[in-house]
Amino acid sequence: MNDTTTPPGPDEGFDLGGTxxxxxxxxxxxxxxxxxxxxxxxxxxxxxxxxxxxxxxxxVLLTNHRNYTKGEGMDRVKILLGNGIMTSEGEHWRRQRRMIQPAFHRRVLEQFGALVGAVNDRYADRWAAKAARGEPIDISDETSELTLDIVLRSIFGTDLDRLKRELGENPFALVAKETNRDLKFAFRFRALGKLIQQLIARRRREPQDHFDFLAMLMAQVSRDTGEGMSDAELIDEVMTLIVAGHETTAATLTWTWYLVGRHGETAERLRAEADRAGEARPLALEETEALEFTHQVLQESLRLYPPGWLFTRRSIDADVLGGYPIGPRTDVFISPYMLHRHPAFWDAPEEFRPARFAAPDAALRHRFAYIPFSVGPRHCIGEHLAMFEMLAHVQTMSRRFRIERTCDEPVEYEAQINLRTRSNLMMTVTER
Ligand code: HEM
Structure with a gap:
């Protein structure tokens, strides 16, 4: 332990949070x-x-995780997500996580290949039409709509198109269109719970074969209680998956195209790797995993701009961190953004260097110096789905287009709940 009992810090107070x-x-x-x-x-x-x-x-996240719950800021997230696995604690969280985990198994993700491929192809056609008209692409809007489409289709399957037909519009479109995550958004988003409830009721009434997350969650039975999820639980979990699965992935793709746009040699290598993967459609999970360089680019993008740039935990009992004692109920902040740029663990941390994720450099790194998806029991359940869709997206677009920035100006970040670009990223695409 340290000889002083309190760590250093600024004299003035400040409410740290997602700002x-x-x-x-x-x-x-x-x-x-x-x-x-x-x-x-x-x-x-x-x-x-x-x-x-x-x-x-x-x-905090792994070896002594039992001593921590989620911390400061969770009350606000709960208004949006209810008691889904992002925000729940204790026995309820454990039971829900155990029931949801099988839906993210590799065998399931493999079967999402056609869905991921079809959505990416549709957007590629849309980009091609814009390119033909000489229009720039709003990468922020496009990646937001695309990742929302993938997450909604993976949750609702064919019911999504049915809902769109019945209602004349996509009822979930506000998730991509509305970028503020304030109380007004939370209120409008939670109102969609009713729609999800009707969908669940219809599926319970008229059982049919569905292959999607909702069907998997509805079919799960708890090992402990022998019961399935209630409607309220299903609604909270579905809403959690929509929000957690959408904005993080969209932000990463936007940052990635921004970085690629600033590094011509990276764009060149991405195109070469995309060409080698060829035209096979849809790209299988295994084939995306073979895109080594594309993977390194995404990892480097997640290092520099981790969407979950700040998370918090609250101690239950006392602990010792950094050699200092901390009391019970102390809020502890962890910032992947800061960690990923820590000069003691990264060479030239501010530089974009995808090769740092290639062997042997990657193997020499401290395992806990890189945590874009967090670690420990509460790590991101959607990590592999996210990597799958992002690899497929970058491959599809690199194979078809040259994607370039419309100006050289650096883009500023906006650090809220997620780390995003402050303004929309505009780029030009040219068919190759
Ligand atoms: C690039 C994309 C993504 C990133 C960077 C990311 C990052 C993270 C991080 C850092 C956490 C932990 C937060 C904390 O402990 O406070 C987390 C949790 C979570 N993520 Fe992701 N995520 C991504 C995509 C996804 C996708 C695609 C889904 C689902 C479709 C998803 C669902 C979840 C859920 C449900 C949790 C809560 C898990 C739990 O507490 O048991 N995420 N994510």
């Missing part, structure tokens, strides 16, 4: 105070602890 100002301050606090510091949060009347060392992060 731009928090990220600016965290960069400065890290520079001045190092791996472990604390900041007084006037809004809470308590100190928030920030940890930046991979060993401490490993302790």
């Amino acid at each position: 731009d100002e928090s990220l600016i301050r965290m960069r400065e606090y890290f520079r001045v105070h190092g791996d472990t510091y604390r900041v007084f949060a006037p809004g809470r009347g308590a100190y928030f602890y920030v940890i930046n060392h991979p060993e401490d992060i490993k302790r």
